[in-house]
Amino acid sequence: MFSKETLTVTRRTALLGATALLTLPRIGLAQAAPVDGGRLILIARPEPATLGLGLNLQAPTIYVGGKIFESLLTYSSDLAPMPSLATSWSISEDGLTYRFELRQNATWHDGTPFTSADVVFTADDMMRSSHPRWKLLAETYVERIEADGDFAVVFTLKEPFSAFIYAFELSSLPIMAKHVYEGTDYRTNPANNAPIGTGPFKFVSWNRGQSIELERYEDYWDETPAHLDQVTFLVIPDAASRETAFEQQIVDVLRPGDVEGFVARRLSEADDVIMTTMGEEFYAPHAFIQMNLRKPPFNNLKIRQAVMHAVDREFISNNIWFGMASPATGPVSSRTAFYEPDVTPYPFDIEKARGLVADSGLSGDDLKVTLTPLPYGQQWDRTAEYIAQQLTQAGLDVSIRGVDVSGWAQALSTWEFDLALNYTYQYAHPALGVARHYLSSNIIQGTPAANNEGYSDPEVDRLFAEAANSVDTEETQRLYSEAQKRLVDDVALGWIFEMRSPTIYRDTTNEVVTSAIGVMDTMKATWKAA
Incomplete structure (x- = not known):
């Protein structure tokens, strides 16, 4: 686990070197002995569609479900x-x-x-x-x-x-x-909305649109149960209200994305606030534009290349995400194993984008497309607005289709989209978090976390399969590098940025981040000073 001292030191060092993204907060209070009792207030944003972890892989379900369920x-x-x-x-x-x-x-x-x-x-x-x-x-x-x-x-x-x-x-x-x-329809089982797990906190109630209540499970397998008596997730749809709730000490912790980047910077400057980017090592979130390759215009390579040239990834990272992101170059995050930097670049060049659209041979209705934003807050909304503006300048006719979380998931799961914003967790290894978006065998309906764009290349399938089986590190790197180069040349997806996501909390809250999955984990060690 990371102690409070470790985190306060990490605030000075975690973002230096490769990323250097965040305003560094001041040193918090010294670590004391854990205190039992109290309620931890978190935010469910957006409200989960279900608490059936494993049936739904969206971040809000993982965040809440991670306190209730466990893996091996x-x-x-x-x-x-x-x-x-x-x-x-x-x-x-x-x-x-x-x-x-x-x-x-x-x-x-x-x-x-x-x-x-x-x-x-x-x-x-x-x-x-x-x-x-x-x-x-x-x-x-x-x-x-x-x-x-x-x-x-x-x-x-x-x-x-x-x-x-x-x-x-x-x-x-x-x-x-x-x-x-066992013996039920897994997706309609009532336990999806009143889950039964083995974790340190058990489900109490879900008041739709308002809150989700958990309480300490007294018969938890650990020598001592969780320190906290209760964990409450408040449903606060508005970003300004989430900011106010933290400033007024109604909310104890802001997970990545709860507030916008410039707000995170400002909040972190308070004497009693701690900010860390630790806790996303396993996930390494990676954002992209998903293009439906089954139909015009995105079954045309020139149009996909135009998308890459029309979007200024540096602008998105620095201005829309306030430096809490860095431009992505391909399907594998630069923070994970087997990243290949030497791929075809797509520098921002709106004139080149226009030329590619013109050279595609498409016109009229074939260039009319709908962009489905990721409904996870204002930064995603502004990202969608910027991308729509840029693609319109390049010669596409883009409209934005606003949806809620369920509508977004439905659109991707049923392939009823033209363009959509999405991000993926990399899960520590390309075989787990990356390959699933490109393998022909994973073109399946029913989830927004598969090969929803419909990309298919037998050679990429082979490279991913051989890399996953390889026990030689150099050979594994060679195979993954070749796969990345091929995917980038094909523009299988429109990679935008690698997310750099801070967790923010009061210095009276301790042991918030204790693993590579951060606040998505059980938080069984978390405690609040009296």
Whole structure:
């Protein structure tokens, strides 16, 4: 875990060097002994469509669900695996067998004992049908999943898959209760709105449009339950109101995106406020324009190239996101393994964009497109407005289609879009967070987190498959580099920026970020000074 001292030092250093993005806050109060009790006030933004983690991979569901559910592992800031529902694990020398020893004193929030049967049901049944990332991984690499008694599970792979150890983060494989979900329609199960997990906090109530209430689970498997008595998520749609709620100390923590970049800078300057960019090492969020490649105009390469030249990614990063982003160059984040910088550049050049549109041979209705923004706040709205303006200048006829979170997810999931804004979590390894957006086998309906644009290239499929199987680092890099170059040449997506996301909180709130998944984690160690 990171102590308060670590975080205050990190405020000085975390953004220097490669990023240097944020105004640095002042040093907070010294670390004291943890205090039990109290209520932590957070913000659910936007309000989740469901609390069925694993059925919905949008950030608000992960944020709330991460306090209720757990997976087998979590990960440190240097991406080392750490115990969660698994106490230990081993990997065979040939890389084909992963064995997890499970906690023997964990229970579900309704009192039912947690066992290996829950893990097998989750991994081999429920998530195969409902979780696009796990479905792809399991169907491609997993030969079988077996219980060895009540408290051990063995995953046997068809072939080596070096990224497999990263597949057990809580949103990647949230362990679900077999006795709650087996034999039901997973997507309509009432537990999706009143979840039953094994985490340190249990669900109490959901007052739609207002708040979600959790309370400490007294029978939690750890030696001591969570420090906090309660965790409340307030639904505050308006950015100015979220800012005010934090300033008036109604809200304790602002997660990345709760307030705009310039507001985050200002708030961080207060003597009693701590800001850190730690806690996104596992996710490395990566924003892009998704273009539907199934129909004109985006089935035309020249139009896709025009999009890349028409959008000034430096302007977006520095002016719309206030320096809390850096331009993306391709599908892999520069902060993760196997990034390839030597790809075809697309410098901002509106005249070149206009020429490409003219050279495409398209005109009239074929150039009329609708842009679906990501409904996650004003910065995303302004990003959409800027992109629409730029593409209109390049010769496209762009209109913006405003939708709520459910409408956005529906549009992408059913492929009923022309252009859409999206961002992806990279999940520590390209095989987990990147390949899913480009593999032909992942052109599936029902989720906004798959290959929704419809990109298909057998050579890219081959490169991703061989890279995932490779056990030689240099060969893995070569394969991923070739895949990145090919994807950038094809403009499979319109990559915009790598997000640099701060978490902000009062210095009376402690142990807010304790892992590589930050505030998305359980927050079982979080406490508030009396």
